[in-house]
Amino acid sequence: EVQLVESGGGLVQPGGSLRLSCTASGFTFSNYWMKWVRQAPGKGLEWVANIKEDGSEKYYVDSVKGRFTISRDNAKNSLSLQMDSLRVDDTAVYYCARGKYSCAYWGQGTLVTVSS
Amino acid sequence: QSALTQPPSASGSPGQSVTISCTGTSSDVGGYNYVSWFQQPPGKAPKLMIYEVSKRPSGVPDRFSGSKSGNTASLTVSGLQAEDEADYYCSSYAGNNNLVFGGGTKLTVL
Numbered sequence: 001e002v003q004l005v006e007s008g009g010g011l012v013q014p015g016g017s018l019r020l021s022c023t024a025s026g027f028t029f030s031n032y033w034m035k036w037v038r039q040a041p042g043k044g045l046e047w048v049a050n051i052k053e054d055g056s057e058k059y060y061v062d063s064v065k066g067r068f069t070i071s072r073d074n075a076k077n078s079l080s081l082q083m084d085s086l087r088v089d090d091t092a093v094y095y096c097a098r099g100k101y102s103c104a105y106w107g108q109g110t111l112v113t114v115s116s
Numbered sequence: 117q118s119a120l121t122q123p124p125s126a127s128g129s130p131g132q133s134v135t136i137s138c139t140g141t142s143s144d145v146g147g148y149n150y151v152s153w154f155q156q157p158p159g160k161a162p163k164l165m166i167y168e169v170s171k172r173p174s175g176v177p178d179r180f181s182g183s184k185s186g187n188t189a190s191l192t193v194s195g196l197q198a199e200d201e202a203d204y205y206c207s208s209y210a211g212n213n214n215l216v217f218g219g220g221t222k223l224t225v226l
Contacts, residue, residue: 035215044119045154045162045205047215059213095161101209102152104173106161 002026002105004096009110016086016114022079022096022107030054030074033100036081038092039109046092049081050100064090086114120145120206120218127224128196136221138189138206144216146187150209153182153191156220157202165204166191193223201225 008020020036036048049070050059058070069082079096091114097103121139128134138145138153145151151169154162164173166182169189179194189208193200206218 037217044220045207045217047207047217050213050215057213061214100213101148101150101215102164102167102207103154103162104164104167106163108161 002098004098004105004107006094006096006107006110009094009112011113011115012086013116014086014088014114017082017084018086018112020081020083020094020096020110020112024077024079024096024098027098029072029077032098034070034072034079035097035099035103036070036079037095037097037103037106038090038112039095040089040092043092048094051079083112086112088114090114118216120208120216122204122206122218122221124219125222125224127226128193129226130196130198132196133192133194134196134223135190135192136204136206136223138191138208138218140187140189140208140210140216142187144208144210145184145189147211148209149184151182151184151189152207153180153189154205154207155200155202156205162205196225198225 003025035050051070067085071080093109095109096107098105153166156162169184170182210216
């Protein structure tokens with residue numbers, strides 16, 4: 001059974017940093033593109049970042065370029081999102097998901113709240 | 117990276133059919149056969165219901181079907197059931213390894 005489990009969310013002040021993690025199981029992690037998708041409270045879904053199977057290619061939505069960094073450790077079946085210079089409008093539930101052109105599987109999400 | 121356009125709400129009675137539209141541009145929906153649909157019950161994570169315009173993952177009832185014409189994709193739910201009540205989101209590959217989502221449609225089963 002495919003499982004994705006996010007962790008690392010919490011409350012952070014504007015301008016602060018947070019690192020999210022996603023642990024994968026039930027499939028060969030190194031064979032798949034992975035992505036982060038977020039959902040602000042009461043709002044829709046927004047793609048945040050993608051990473052290729054071997055980590056050699058990374059792509060971001062314009063609003064997080066230069067502030068967020070996606071990475072992966074295939075030996076540990078782990079996906080990460082380093083979030084720096086956080087803003088109030090980054091407040092959202094962050095999901096990790098598997099896939100390049102879609103999101104075949106999702107984690108349960110982790111809530112990031114940016115507030116003073 | 118503009119969001120795809122979905123109606124905010126849709127509804128139908130049990131047993132009826134309902135169709136939700138998802139309108140983009142030739143740079144996303146119209147340019148690629150990588151449209152997906154997701155079901156999200158309140159407080160839960162999204163679940164893939166349709167991928168590559170019209171393909172159903174294993175375990176998704178055949179009451180759910182997808183199609184595309186030009187820059188507009190559609191999700192049809194036939195034989196509506198109470199358990200189908202949820203938010204539905206479309207997504208499309210938009211080139212340059214970008215993914216764009218629709219704003220979501222709240223489906224109510226009357």
